[in-house]
Amino acid sequence: MKIKQLILQNFRPFYGRHTLTLTTTEDKPLVLIKANNDVGKTSVFMAIYFCLYGRLPLAYRGTNPREDLARHANRTARVKGNGRTFVKLIFEHKGKIYDIIRSIDFRKAELGELPEIESEGLDVYEGGEPQHFKDIEEYNDYIEAILPEDASQFFLFDGEDIQKYTQHPPTEDVRHAIEMVLGIRELLNAREDLEVIEQELGRDLNNFLAKVAQRSTEAKAVQELGNEIDKLREENRQLEKKMEELQEVIKSCDRELMKDMAIQEKVNERAIKEQEKARARDEIAAIKEEKRDFNRHIGVLLVNPLLEKLSEMGVSQVPDWKRTAISALLSWESDTCICEREITPEIRARFEELLDKKFEERPVEFLGERAVQLLLRTEGKALERRFYELESRKAGLETGLAACEDEIEKLNKEIGEQKDLSFDIRAKETTRKNAADDFETYRRKRDENNGIITEKNASLERMRNKLVDEEQMNKDIKLKSQHLQSCKDCKSAINVAIESLVDETRKEVQQLASDIFVNCLTNNPKLYRGIEITDNFELKIKTVAGTTLPVWIQAPSAGQSQIIATSFIAALNRYTAREAPVVIDTPIGRLDPVHKNNLIKYYPKIGPQIVILYQPNELTDTDIEPIGKYVSSEWHMTRDPANPDATIISKE
Amino acid sequence: MSSTTVLDEEFMLRTAYPEIYDELCDVKKLFKLRVHLFTFALALGVLHNLRTVKKPKHDIIRLSQLKDREGEWNMSEQRELIDLLVRAWCKGSDKRDLGSQLLSYADGGLEKLYREYQEQGILDLSRMFEEAKKVWPGRIEELLSGRVL
Numbered sequence: 001m002k003i004k005q006l007i008l009q010n011f012r013p014f015y016g017r018h019t020l021t022l023t024t025t026e027d028k029p030l031v032l033i034k035a036n037n038d039v040g041k042t043s044v045f046m047a048i049y050f051c052l053y054g055r056l057p058l059a060y061r062g063t064n065p066r067e068d069l070a071r072h073a074n075r076t077a078r079v080k081g082n083g084r085t086f087v088k089l090i091f092e093h094k095g096k097i098y099d100i101i102r103s104i105d106f107r108k109a110e111l112g113e114l115p116e117i118e119s120e121g122l123d124v125y126e127g128g129e130p131q132h133f134k135d136i137e138e139y140n141d142y143i144e145a146i147l148p149e150d151a152s153q154f155f156l157f158d159g160e161d162i163q164k165y166t167q168h169p170p171t172e173d174v175r176h177a178i179e180m181v182l183g184i185r186e187l188l189n190a191r192e193d194l195e196v197i198e199q200e201l202g203r204d205l206n207n208f209l210a211k212v213a214q215r216s217t218e219a220k221a222v223q224e225l226g227n228e229i230d231k232l233r234e235e236n237r238q239l240e241k242k243m244e245e246l247q248e249v250i251k252s253c254d255r256e257l258m259k260d261m262a263i264q265e266k267v268n269e270r271a272i273k274e275q276e277k278a279r280a281r282d283e284i285a286a287i288k289e290e291k292r293d294f295n296r297h298i299g300v301l302l303v304n305p306l307l308e309k310l311s312e313m314g315v316s317q318v319p320d321w322k323r324t325a326i327s328a329l330l331s332w333e334s335d336t337c338i339c340e341r342e343i344t345p346e347i348r349a350r351f352e353e354l355l356d357k358k359f360e361e362r363p364v365e366f367l368g369e370r371a372v373q374l375l376l377r378t379e380g381k382a383l384e385r386r387f388y389e390l391e392s393r394k395a396g397l398e399t400g401l402a403a404c405e406d407e408i409e410k411l412n413k414e415i416g417e418q419k420d421l422s423f424d425i426r427a428k429e430t431t432r433k434n435a436a437d438d439f440e441t442y443r444r445k446r447d448e449n450n451g452i453i454t455e456k457n458a459s460l461e462r463m464r465n466k467l468v469d470e471e472q473m474n475k476d477i478k479l480k481s482q483h484l485q486s487c488k489d490c491k492s493a494i495n496v497a498i499e500s501l502v503d504e505t506r507k508e509v510q511q512l513a514s515d516i517f518v519n520c521l522t523n524n525p526k527l528y529r530g531i532e533i534t535d536n537f538e539l540k541i542k543t544v545a546g547t548t549l550p551v552w553i554q555a556p557s558a559g560q561s562q563i564i565a566t567s568f569i570a571a572l573n574r575y576t577a578r579e580a581p582v583v584i585d586t587p588i589g590r591l592d593p594v595h596k597n598n599l600i601k602y603y604p605k606i607g608p609q610i611v612i613l614y615q616p617n618e619l620t621d622t623d624i625e626p627i628g629k630y631v632s633s634e635w636h637m638t639r640d641p642a643n644p645d646a647t648i649i650s651k652e
Numbered sequence: 653m654s655s656t657t658v659l660d661e662e663f664m665l666r667t668a669y670p671e672i673y674d675e676l677c678d679v680k681k682l683f684k685l686r687v688h689l690f691t692f693a694l695a696l697g698v699l700h701n702l703r704t705v706k707k708p709k710h711d712i713i714r715l716s717q718l719k720d721r722e723g724e725w726n727m728s729e730q731r732e733l734i735d736l737l738v739r740a741w742c743k744g745s746d747k748r749d750l751g752s753q754l755l756s757y758a759d760g761g762l763e764k765l766y767r768e769y770q771e772q773g774i775l776d777l778s779r780m781f782e783e784a785k786k787v788w789p790g791r792i793e794e795l796l797s798g799r800v801l
């Protein structure tokens with residue numbers, strides 16, 4: 001980094017706009033800025049720092065950052081009205097031109113009062129392109145990559161303030177700054193970051209392990225649940241096996257029952273037919289008996305046509321009514337008439353006489369009367385009807401019987417000698433019912449188990465998913481463990497690197513500082529052998545006599561401390577790989593003429609760009625003359641005669 | 653009932669074919685009483701004018717026994733029929749001869765009956781009645797024309 005230009009507007013004593021061109025060349029690395037006390041040297045120093053880091057160097061910071069900002073507003077400008085303060089720093093770094101502009105918009109303030117800050121701005125251009133930062137942290141990282149703030153104290157410093165590097169022991173911020181410049185800080189920061197990461201990893205790991213411990217119970221529960229499901233499934237397999245066996249039993253029973261029932265149906269049918277046959281036989285037997293009884297009339301029936309013919313011929317002999325009445329009385333088996341009069345033998349003889357015609361005399365009439373009597377007795381027509389009725393019934397029954405016998409014969413051909421299977425059927429039906437009942441019991445149990453399995457499976461799925469997560473967590477644990485180990489390994493490596501680097505750099509810087517101190521800056525090179533830098537970056541003076549004592553014991557004077565500190569800073573600047581300008585405010589301070597002379601001569605060797613802000617009493621023209629050939633430009637800052645609160649910058 | 657019968661009261665109804673009576677009455681049980689078969693056979697013999705030459709030697713029943721009794725043994729009908737048929741178709745005045753003619757007709761009818769029975773395996777009465785309806789007019793004509801009476 002090399003500063004090209006510093007533009008100030010209404011910044012502290014600089015009322016209006018002022019430009020300091022600080023460009024240097026390789027053979028002329030010096031820029032001299034001369035000003036009396038309280039004119040603005042430190043403000044230039046502050047402006048560069050403020051522009052880079054947005055705040056003042058530690059030594060100049062107040063308690064209130066807003067007040068520090070308000071103080072940047074030029075007193076004349078803020079009394080005149082609302083205005084803007086800005087600092088623009090243009091520098092070159094690694095071949096690119098950077099423009100950093102800090103601005104503060106302030107409101108008008110009464111004389112002697114700080115103005116109210118309306119807004120503050122930051123604009124950054126890299127190679128002419130505006131840079132955008134999402135927040136101040138991002139900008140800080142950006143500028144840290146160019147010139148870390150901690151390291152800046154070795155590049156932007158007040159000559160009277162560098163004695164702190166000789167204090168015993170060095171303060172924490174000094175030690176950090178030294179480590180930063182030497183590149184150790186980065187390693188230390190890396191180690192600190194690793195420690196943070198290590199803590200985070202350890203914490204995560206512990207959390208994971210705690211969860212694993214917790215979930216090992218769940219894993220056991222999952223296993224137990226899985227076992228329960230397996231057990232239920234095994235039980236269901238057994239149940240289904242039994243159900244299959246029962247189904248076979250049921251099917252077998254059904255087949256046999258179907259077969260038996262078909263046979264039984266025919267057996268029953270045959271039994272019915274046998275019954276019908278028996279009944280028909282009985283009825284036939286009965287009707288035969290009836291016919292047999294009827295056959296007493298069969299002779300009369302056969303001669304019925306004869307009787308009818310004879311009766312037709314015989315009725316003419318006696319009036320019909322009389323014949324009928326007498327015949328009825330004579331055929332009456334009682335001895336009493338319907339009029340209750342006794343039919344005596346005399347009366348009967350008389351009746352018979354009336355009817356009893358002599359056969360020899362009138363045979364036709366005689367036979368006709370006898371035929372009438374027979375017909376009356378037997379009711380001939382009724383007999384004929386009765387006969388045919390019996391014949392018809394008998395024929396019907398015989399037909400039925402024959403049909404029955406045909407059916408029975410047919411059934412016998414089909415089922416042979418098969419007997420009643422009712423008992424077997426009932427036994428098989430019982431077997432089937434028992435099998436069906438058992439089947440239903442098993443089926444219900446299986447369905448119940450399936451329901452439980454479904455529920456348990458859902459639980460298992462959820463728990464397994466958790467365990468899958470756990471597996472992922474185990475992977476994470478493994479990864480975290482690996483990371484943790486890697487972290488520890490890195491930290492160990494960094495520790496080794498730090499130890500090695502600290503030792504090396506310390507020795508190198510120590511050698512450089514010793515050279516600068518003994519060969520260039522001390523006023524008594526014969527007394528001192530060099531500077532020793534301890535592990536803790538404490539500076540000690542090694543004397544020719546062989547003593548090595550802390551600076552504050554060996555050289556308690558302020559001038560001597562400043563020279564030793566300067567030697568140390570110069571050594572750091574030389575050592576560091578960073579290209580940065582060195583801006584020194586009040587370079588000489590309380591140095592004696594010899595030290596002062598040595599220091600002036602040494603300035604061109606400090607770095608590629610050295611800006612020296614001095615007051616006329618520190619460096620006279622005579623003092624400067626030996627380094628005149630190394631000066632690129634000289635600037636003179638004076639108070640504006642017209643405005644005691646304004647500084648004028650002029651180039652000499 | 654007229655007591656004036658053409659035959660003696662003690663006339664014995666007989667047959668030359670007791671085995672037929674045994675078979676049809678006792679074995680086949682077609683008739684309850686032998687006299688029932690006798691009167692039927694007589695009617696059949698008269699109808700077809702069939703008379704056997706065989707001597708009837710086996711008793712069936714006396715005429716005097718043919719009278720009404722309690723229950724089913726009501727045999728007046730048989731006697732009246734026998735009397736009517738004897739008077740109509742048996743010739744002569746000798747009672748014994750009349751009786752012989754009677755028995756001859758009865759066994760003649762029995763022979764036809766049994767022959768048909770054997771031929772057909774059954775006693776086809778229906779057919780016999782139908783046949784009788786056809787034959788009787790001629791026989792009645794014969795009777796009334798004086799050839800019988």
